[in-house]
Amino acid sequence: MDFLFYMGDVFTPINFGLLLLGTVGGLILGATPGLSPTMAVALLIPFTFQLEPQQGLILLGAAYTSTVAGGAVSAILLKIPGAPANIATTLDGHTMAAKGEGAKALQLSFLASAVGGLFGVFLLIFLTPVLAQWALAFGPSHLFWLAILGVTVIGTLDSSSVVKGLLSGCIGLWLATIGFDDIMGAQRFIFHPAVSGGINVIPALIGLFAIPQVITMLTKGRTRSGAEVITVKRHPIRLAFVEVIRRKTALTIGTITGSIIGLIPGVGGQIAGLVAYDQSKKFSKESEKFGTGHSEGVIAAESANNAMVGPSLVPLLTLSIPGSPTAAVLLGGLLIHGIFPGPDLFMNYPQVAWTFIDSMLIGQILMCIFGLYIAGLAASVARVPHAVMAAIVLGLAVFGSYSVQNSMGDVYVMASLGLGMYFLERFGFSAAPLVLGLILGPIAEANFIQGSMIANATVGQATYFFTGWLNWFLILIVLASVSYSIWMEIAQRRYTTKDDAVAKEEALS
Amino acid sequence: MKKWIAGAAMALAAMTGSAYAEGHGDYPERPIMLMVSYGAGGATDFQARIVTMTAGNEDALGMPIAIVNRPGAGGRVGWNWFATEADNDGYTLGAYNIPHFIAQSIEGGVSYSTDDFEPIANWGADPAVFVVGADSDFNSMADVVDYAKANPGGLTFSGAGLFVGHHIAALQLEKAAGVELAYIPNNAGGAGAMRAVIAGEVLGGVNNLSDAFRAQAAGNVKILGVFDLERNAFLPDVPTMMEQGYDIDNASVNFRGVMVPKGTPQAVIDHLAAVVPTMFENGRVQSRMEAGGSPMHVMTRDEVLEMWAARQETLEELLAGL
Amino acid sequence: MTDLPRNQHIVASGIIAAVGVTVAYISFTQEPADAFIFPRLISSVFAVLAIWTFGKAILGRTKVGNGISGEAMRNMLPGLIVMVVYIFWAAKGLGFYTATTIAFFIMLSLYDPAPHNALKTWAKRIAITAGFMLVMYGLFAQLLNVFTPREVFF
Numbered sequence: 001m002d003f004l005f006y007m008g009d010v011f012t013p014i015n016f017g018l019l020l021l022g023t024v025g026g027l028i029l030g031a032t033p034g035l036s037p038t039m040a041v042a043l044l045i046p047f048t049f050q051l052e053p054q055q056g057l058i059l060l061g062a063a064y065t066s067t068v069a070g071g072a073v074s075a076i077l078l079k080i081p082g083a084p085a086n087i088a089t090t091l092d093g094h095t096m097a098a099k100g101e102g103a104k105a106l107q108l109s110f111l112a113s114a115v116g117g118l119f120g121v122f123l124l125i126f127l128t129p130v131l132a133q134w135a136l137a138f139g140p141s142h143l144f145w146l147a148i149l150g151v152t153v154i155g156t157l158d159s160s161s162v163v164k165g166l167l168s169g170c171i172g173l174w175l176a177t178i179g180f181d182d183i184m185g186a187q188r189f190i191f192h193p194a195v196s197g198g199i200n201v202i203p204a205l206i207g208l209f210a211i212p213q214v215i216t217m218l219t220k221g222r223t224r225s226g227a228e229v230i231t232v233k234r235h236p237i238r239l240a241f242v243e244v245i246r247r248k249t250a251l252t253i254g255t256i257t258g259s260i261i262g263l264i265p266g267v268g269g270q271i272a273g274l275v276a277y278d279q280s281k282k283f284s285k286e287s288e289k290f291g292t293g294h295s296e297g298v299i300a301a302e303s304a305n306n307a308m309v310g311p312s313l314v315p316l317l318t319l320s321i322p323g324s325p326t327a328a329v330l331l332g333g334l335l336i337h338g339i340f341p342g343p344d345l346f347m348n349y350p351q352v353a354w355t356f357i358d359s360m361l362i363g364q365i366l367m368c369i370f371g372l373y374i375a376g377l378a379a380s381v382a383r384v385p386h387a388v389m390a391a392i393v394l395g396l397a398v399f400g401s402y403s404v405q406n407s408m409g410d411v412y413v414m415a416s417l418g419l420g421m422y423f424l425e426r427f428g429f430s431a432a433p434l435v436l437g438l439i440l441g442p443i444a445e446a447n448f449i450q451g452s453m454i455a456n457a458t459v460g461q462a463t464y465f466f467t468g469w470l471n472w473f474l475i476l477i478v479l480a481s482v483s484y485s486i487w488m489e490i491a492q493r494r495y496t497t498k499d500d501a502v503a504k505e506e507a508l509s
Numbered sequence: 510m511k512k513w514i515a516g517a518a519m520a521l522a523a524m525t526g527s528a529y530a531e532g533h534g535d536y537p538e539r540p541i542m543l544m545v546s547y548g549a550g551g552a553t554d555f556q557a558r559i560v561t562m563t564a565g566n567e568d569a570l571g572m573p574i575a576i577v578n579r580p581g582a583g584g585r586v587g588w589n590w591f592a593t594e595a596d597n598d599g600y601t602l603g604a605y606n607i608p609h610f611i612a613q614s615i616e617g618g619v620s621y622s623t624d625d626f627e628p629i630a631n632w633g634a635d636p637a638v639f640v641v642g643a644d645s646d647f648n649s650m651a652d653v654v655d656y657a658k659a660n661p662g663g664l665t666f667s668g669a670g671l672f673v674g675h676h677i678a679a680l681q682l683e684k685a686a687g688v689e690l691a692y693i694p695n696n697a698g699g700a701g702a703m704r705a706v707i708a709g710e711v712l713g714g715v716n717n718l719s720d721a722f723r724a725q726a727a728g729n730v731k732i733l734g735v736f737d738l739e740r741n742a743f744l745p746d747v748p749t750m751m752e753q754g755y756d757i758d759n760a761s762v763n764f765r766g767v768m769v770p771k772g773t774p775q776a777v778i779d780h781l782a783a784v785v786p787t788m789f790e791n792g793r794v795q796s797r798m799e800a801g802g803s804p805m806h807v808m809t810r811d812e813v814l815e816m817w818a819a820r821q822e823t824l825e826e827l828l829a830g831l
Numbered sequence: 832m833t834d835l836p837r838n839q840h841i842v843a844s845g846i847i848a849a850v851g852v853t854v855a856y857i858s859f860t861q862e863p864a865d866a867f868i869f870p871r872l873i874s875s876v877f878a879v880l881a882i883w884t885f886g887k888a889i890l891g892r893t894k895v896g897n898g899i900s901g902e903a904m905r906n907m908l909p910g911l912i913v914m915v916v917y918i919f920w921a922a923k924g925l926g927f928y929t930a931t932t933i934a935f936f937i938m939l940s941l942y943d944p945a946p947h948n949a950l951k952t953w954a955k956r957i958a959i960t961a962g963f964m965l966v967m968y969g970l971f972a973q974l975l976n977v978f979t980p981r982e983v984f985f
Contacts, residue, residue, distance in 0.1 A: 328550020
């Protein structure tokens with residue numbers, strides 16, 4: 001119970017002040033399109049030069065926690081995921097906001113984030129040695145199968161046609177191959193200088209989600225009529241608590257999926273939300289409601305992406321290997337103070353290590369409190385007239401995608417993908433599977449090539465990819481996932497478009 | 510109204526545009542960007558953030574340096590951008606890694622070479638080391654080479670990518686020991702390569718001395734040899750490759766420093782070349798680098814130019830055999 | 832389903848099929864082959880699915896997607912032009928802050944339903960634009976230290 005012993009350190013005036021600063025700042029940075037948690041934490045590193053190690057880490061830890069949750073704000077209100085982690089949140093969260101339930105969606109997302117986040121940090125506190133072994137168990141062959149598992153999700157994700165879902169995924173996988181190939185260094189599909197460095201996920205994400213949103217607002221023209229101004233339904237926080245507790249399945253699946261995926265190096269936070277969303281959709285009794293502004297979708301996605309925060313630090317704190325880009329930046333924050341993470345960390349620097357972990361616990365709660373407060377204010381964003389909103393989103397998209405790498409090319413890529421995506425969406429394609437393809441492509445490819453190289457030097461490809469219980473376990477899940485999709489497609493062919501589904505849902509409620 | 514604004518904007522653009530082009534007396538008058546061609550949190554990124562932290566001081570550049578990451582394909586993405594698209598007005602600096610970019614330019618398929626960049630100063634030198642898992646049977650390079658002789662092409666070992674320092678070290682080892690090895694480049698850089706060693710996915714690995722030093726302190730790996738001419742102060746007990754009987758020089762040592770694109774005004778280059786090395790010598794920078802286990806090696810512009818030319822020659826020779 | 836979306840579907844899926852086939856062709860002809868193993872794999876699936884979709888569109892059996900109505904097209908066109916000029920030329924040509932101010936203001940004026948002849952409307956539009964630009968400048972230039980292209984003013 002060492003963590004209780006050092007709990008007091010979190011509440012010294014300076015530490016607590018930094019925790020507050022990190023949490024509030026993280027929420028704001030996280031809500032800004034283009035600033036992924038990794039970038040936000042990297043931006044804070046220079047400030048920690050001046051601080052004590054303990055204080056610096058509190059700031060970084062709080063910022064990491066709250067940027068992940070803050071991404072939900074723009075995902076829900078503007079349909080721009082702050083980071084890949086928040087893609088799944090847009091699927092139901094933004095639909096809820098469009099129905100005037102923005103306040104409810106935000107409350108649910110922050111409560112679910114806190115539950116998932118606390119669970120993840122407790123895993124970090126109690127099970128670190130066990131989890132460290134688990135994190136090492138994933139080699140190239142397993143990561144390859146895991147990426148394939150992600151690809152199987154594509155077909156059923158947010159699209160009313162499996163073929164078009166898969167086709168969107170293929171477009172994403174292809175876009176991911178543009179630029180230099182990660183291992184060989186060969187140039188592929190470079191048809192314009194703007195893509196010579198490949199397509200960066202963050203600008204692509206902004207473009208694919210934000211630009212279609214802007215154009216849709218424009219199609220309404222200069223009218224005052226109809227659904228232009230949405231009345232925001234007030235939603236008491238008490239009811240949000242009840243809702244989160246009532247949706248046990250989604251919360252449990254989200255939290256557990258997020259924790260497990262967070263642990264796997266290199267895949268981590270980017271797909272935790274999407275996989276959890278897909279899983280809880282498959283297990284839900286009301287799976288047909290997913291995508292139409294269903295609270296389970298928000299709860300699963302957000303509990304998952306915050307649950308991954310704690311476990312994603314396990315490989316760093318025990319083995320000194322950063323498991324995710326954000327963990328790599330945190331490693332830098334430790335190193336500049338001469339602290340080497342590893343098994344001895346908790347013995348040599350107990351005060352630093354435990355205060356850091358404790359501050360992430362308290363940070364989750366603070367994040368939730370501030371989040372619930374913001375939910376009340378921010379939901380009024382839905383009341384902003386569409387002309388103003390379109391202009392704001394466009395401006396944010398341009399600045400956000402530029403700031404990722406200070407690159408004009410990224411802005412062009414963002415806009416081109418966004419324009420294309422608007423037209424694709426009108427013809428039944430959707431952005432979420434496309435982005436998933438974009439994220440999973442490099443993981444699948446790099447691990448396939450690495451795995452093949454190791455296999456060729458040792459046991460041969462067939463043995464390497466098809467033996468061992470973890471490989472088979474993953475292959476079985478892949479098969480189950482594929483059969484489920486096929487069964488769904490045959491059993492209940494959906495003749496409706498997403499717009500129709502949303503309309504039907506509205507008529508029912 | 511709209512036309513009027515656009516017209517005024519155009520007129521102003523013409524005026525200020527010409528004003529910008531003149532004189533560099535006040536350089537730098539705004540924050541400077543430093544492009545790092547590896548991801549946030551990697552060794553190069555981490556060190557670049559430390560060595561530039563005092564740039565805003567009055568005795569240094571007087572303006573802060575902001576790090577911008579352009580990772581991908583072992584650095585090719587960043588350096589390609591730096592050679593072809595970066596502004597050469599002195600406000601865009603780049604971090605170089607030797608031998609990486611020289612080896613890549615010799616191998617081809619990229620739009621840069623030493624001729625496209627102007628070095629400013631060098632801040633660090635990180636030799637490559639050979640690591641194996643803590644519970645490995647290998648206890649010296651001789652054990653590794655014996656295994657490789659018994660299993661040609663069967664000794665798997667990881668490194669950060671193709672045509673980077675680790676790969677150069679691997680090629681040198683193959684040549685010096687006369688064996689065939691299976692080098693597995695990792696897409697997640699040095700950290701990913703280290704993970705593969707610790708997890709036992711590969712039998713060994715080439716990695717950065719600074720990272721290996723940490724992993725050894727954590728009890729995860731054994732370090733069998735240093736790919737450098739002398740033993741390193743961080744690891745006085747680890748013998749060099751030369752001591753173990755393999756004729757390997759320091760061609761794979763990872764030199765990190767700052768450069769600007771070709772065409773940057775000479776006045777700006779001179780100013781940077783005079784100021785930047787003193788910035789690296791700053792006491793606070795030195796103590797932070799030491800705390801992080803990152804070996805420093807400050808070199809001036811002239812020394813770096815010489816080192817680049819020497820590396821170009823060695824690498825051309827080494828890679829010609831491929 | 833009316834004829835308009837059907838024709839649109841044929842054009843849209845035709846374009847995608849063309850892209851798919853081109854990508855597959857490039858993947859299978861480019862060297863080095865080692866670097867194109869993965870692109871070959873996905874582009875084959877891509878091309879097959881794209882042709883499948885195209886076939887369905889020609890047969891008029893497309894079930895999802897509403898297409899674009901003429902009215903929506905007319906409504907979005909002015910905004911789309913502003914957007915394209917802003918992103919692909921003005922942002923770099925005039926500098927980010929200048930271009931964004933102008934584009935933001937035009938966009939607002941084009942789509943704001945308030946009457947154009949009232950002075951109050953224009954005052955409000957200018958105020959909103961100024962407020963937005965202040966927030967952007969504070970966040971990106973001051974807080975995050977992002978150096979955006981600056982040709983005019985700042």
